[in-house]
Amino acid sequence: MAVNSPLPVSADLKPVAGIELGYAEAGVRKANRKDLLVMKLAPTATVAGVFTLNRFCAAPVQVCKTHLAQVSDAAPIRALVINTGNANAGTGEEGLARANATCVELASLLGFKPEQILPFSTGVILEPLPVDRIKAGLPAAISNLKTDNWFNAAESIMTTDTQPKAASRTLTIGGKQVVMTGISKGAGMIKPNMATMLGYLAFDAKVPQALLNQLVKDAADQSFNCITIDGDTSTNDSFMLIATGAGELEITSADSAEYKELAVAVNALSQNLAHQIIRDGEGATKFIEITVEDGKNVEECRKIAYSIGHSPLVKTAFFASDPNLGRILAAIGYAGVDDLDVSKLNLYLDDVWVAKNGGRNPDYKEEDGQRVMKKSEIVVRVKLARGTAKASVWTCDLSHEYVTINADYRS
Amino acid sequence: MAVNSPLPVSADLKPVAGIELGYAEAGVRKANRKDLLVMKLAPTATVAGVFTLNRFCAAPVQVCKTHLAQVSDAAPIRALVINTGNANAGTGEEGLARANATCVELASLLGFKPEQILPFSTGVILEPLPVDRIKAGLPAAISNLKTDNWFNAAESIMTTDTQPKAASRTLTIGGKQVVMTGISKGAGMIKPNMATMLGYLAFDAKVPQALLNQLVKDAADQSFNCITIDGDTSTNDSFMLIATGAGELEITSADSAEYKELAVAVNALSQNLAHQIIRDGEGATKFIEITVEDGKNVEECRKIAYSIGHSPLVKTAFFASDPNLGRILAAIGYAGVDDLDVSKLNLYLDDVWVAKNGGRNPDYKEEDGQRVMKKSEIVVRVKLARGTAKASVWTCDLSHEYVTINADYRS
Numbered sequence A, B: 001m002a003v004n005s006p007l008p009v010s011a012d013l014k015p016v017a018g019i020e021l022g023y024a025e026a027g028v029r030k031a032n033r034k035d036l037l038v039m040k041l042a043p044t045a046t047v048a049g050v051f052t053l054n055r056f057c058a059a060p061v062q063v064c065k066t067h068l069a070q071v072s073d074a075a076p077i078r079a080l081v082i083n084t085g086n087a088n089a090g091t092g093e094e095g096l097a098r099a100n101a102t103c104v105e106l107a108s109l110l111g112f113k114p115e116q117i118l119p120f121s122t123g124v125i126l127e128p129l130p131v132d133r134i135k136a137g138l139p140a141a142i143s144n145l146k147t148d149n150w151f152n153a154a155e156s157i158m159t160t161d162t163q164p165k166a167a168s169r170t171l172t173i174g175g176k177q178v179v180m181t182g183i184s185k186g187a188g189m190i191k192p193n194m195a196t197m198l199g200y201l202a203f204d205a206k207v208p209q210a211l212l213n214q215l216v217k218d219a220a221d222q223s224f225n226c227i228t229i230d231g232d233t234s235t236n237d238s239f240m241l242i243a244t245g246a247g248e249l250e251i252t253s254a255d256s257a258e259y260k261e262l263a264v265a266v267n268a269l270s271q272n273l274a275h276q277i278i279r280d281g282e283g284a285t286k287f288i289e290i291t292v293e294d295g296k297n298v299e300e301c302r303k304i305a306y307s308i309g310h311s312p313l314v315k316t317a318f319f320a321s322d323p324n325l326g327r328i329l330a331a332i333g334y335a336g337v338d339d340l341d342v343s344k345l346n347l348y349l350d351d352v353w354v355a356k357n358g359g360r361n362p363d364y365k366e367e368d369g370q371r372v373m374k375k376s377e378i379v380v381r382v383k384l385a386r387g388t389a390k391a392s393v394w395t396c397d398l399s400h401e402y403v404t405i406n407a408d409y410r411s
Helices: A059-069 A092-110 A131-143 A150-156 A209-221 A257-279 A298-310 A312-319 A326-333 A366-373 A400-408 B059-070 B092-110 B131-143 B150-156 B209-221 B257-279 B298-310 B312-319 B326-333 B366-373 B400-408
Strands: A019-024 A036-041 A046-051 A079-083 A117-121 A165-173 A176-184 A197-203 A238-243 A287-295 A346-349 A352-356 A377-383 A389-396 B019-024 B036-041 B046-051 B079-083 B117-121 B165-173 B176-184 B197-203 B238-243 B287-295 B346-349 B352-356 B377-383 B389-396
Touching: A019 A131, A019 A150, A036 A131, A036 A150, A046 A059, A046 A209, A059 A092, A059 A117, A079 A092, A079 A131, A092 A117, A092 A131, A150 A165, A150 A176, A165 A257, A176 A257, A197 A257, A209 A238, A209 A257, A257 A287, A257 A389, A287 A298, A298 A312, A298 A326, A298 A377, A298 A389, A312 A326, A312 B400, A326 A346, A326 A377, A346 A366, A352 A366, A400 B312, A400 B400, B019 B131, B019 B150, B036 B131, B036 B150, B046 B059, B046 B209, B059 B092, B059 B117, B079 B092, B079 B131, B092 B117, B092 B131, B150 B165, B150 B176, B165 B257, B176 B257, B197 B257, B209 B238, B209 B257, B257 B287, B257 B389, B287 B298, B298 B312, B298 B326, B298 B377, B298 B389, B312 B326, B326 B346, B326 B377, B346 B366, B352 B366
Parallel strands: A079 A117, A197 A238, A287 A377, B079 B117, B197 B238, B287 B377
Antiparallel strands: A019 A036, A036 A079, A046 A238, A165 A176, A176 A197, A287 A389, A346 A352, A346 A377, B019 B036, B036 B079, B046 B238, B165 B176, B176 B197, B287 B389, B346 B352, B346 B377
């Protein structure tokens, strides 16, 4: 299921000059599904990424970090390769060897060096990567490389996702056209701590490496780093920003108006992709925005927002459309903001003022809470009366379907 | 449902000299159920407690803290009063007034001062306490006060619990007999951060206030503070230790052998009561002990243990008896131990060595993992190779029944 999430349409996903995509059915875990994706980049492209902070970060994440650290003008990143069905995480030295072997094979097929390849994996943890099947699938993926393959690419990286996630836009910055398309995946093990497994956003402007590094961090912090489905930070989270440099716009300075406009567009599209993940959260029936305002700092606002967003009691109440809103107060109370004065706290559910100065608003009526809880999109707003900081987190409810999916995932 | 938890039997619960218990059906939320409990203490009794650290701590918790701070030899605590059906939390000034009104009424009926009463509530948050129904129910509770009423007392404090939780033992310390009986309740909103709502343990030895304060903290840290069902710290958690002083033993010093023996017994019985809560966790089908060993300090061991114990992905895998054990590694990885070297980490499931030096143990066989996962009691053991510290946390699985219970709780 997915909450009010329109299926992206192939025709709406704009090709980005300088990036070709090709997929294959490699049978990594199951037969007859797209499970291997290759993205080939123009030599002008720059690539930057943010990765999971999980200490068990997957072998391909480690290889990506190494390869990105070695990038030079003479040997830029030229291709990305992504498999589903196996996360290649918790696999030790052998996992690293297999991730590297994938790079060696793809580099040899495309005429690049292995360090010009970035590998990604998603799927089951603690099982050996079937690298031979991946190697065997690469020629098929290469044979259908083309620029207007974004919809197939979005489908190729799905695991428990019920629908592909993608978005596209064109804009004009400083008189130059920019085309921007992104894809993402993920429906469980979603509480990104840098970015979520997996997001890819490409545009055709030219951006120097240092600026792109900044751009990807800022975008992740305002999008993928603000979502949670189950509080489980994945071992494989990766969000990659690709500037192909094959279009009209060239960015040279972070102080330029063009950079700022580009950043706004990148952030908006990243947020769109992140929201698609929540809307397709495992078992999700509701899309919930939690905004905490008037805090001392962003950190405490986010702490409280996540505390609400992770509470199984809050999430099951949303699933049941039950305005059992005291559970939200409890989650605020244990969020770890030790000097929080709850007697000044106000809580709103959409337009309904539920708690006033830490207690039930005398004007609050159960039927008003009920009316909002029945909606499929709900905004929870907490006002702390401690300062001017603010943060938002996006999450979904916890349903029977979530348990079913995660009790059955491997079978 | 409850995991391998034998129902306590009335005859096995030993009366503790110096404490009488009486219950009533006050109709606090629903009719025809025991929902009000009074415990009357001998004038020799000392009482100590630990309470939730939730910032939205309930009105009765605030009143308890105030009354305990005022205790003197001339005016000791003489009674406890507990209602279910309403938590009197998130209720502001009016909630405090109603908790105090309950104390005033009971004090007047028993001939004590209001500050000699400790009030407790459990149930729905953010709704006004129906204090008139509680006042009206008190005479009935007082009329059946007796020492051998522990089983009825355990039943009177149940909410979503499927069975009463109680335990009893007698022991001899320094040639003196000590009788000890405790009750607890709780099945959801369980991740105590001091103690769980609600635990009461009484014994008949005489213990000075300062020593009892220490004893209750130590006992909570080794029992109620090591359990989690859903990671939700309640607004009403309270664990009370009652030394009636009506028995043979008198403790005078924390350095005495008698104090140490008493502490061991109190800790064991507290742990027993805490485990009963997990075994009756909402929707629980499995009882899981998570032990993290060889850590730098207890804090990091507990952090990792809780990270595993809170992961919905780990908990649903246990429910499904699916050895999808990579999810445990992921939870270890995002526990927030930033300098953790996973390449030295080992993971065991009961006697099965699953992960060796951070990767899959080459000798691990899926059928061995499967065999353990099918059991209803499972030990997860993580060895960090960083030091000598150790901590255990007890939890349960996450089932369809959990969602059903929490989607329906108020209706």
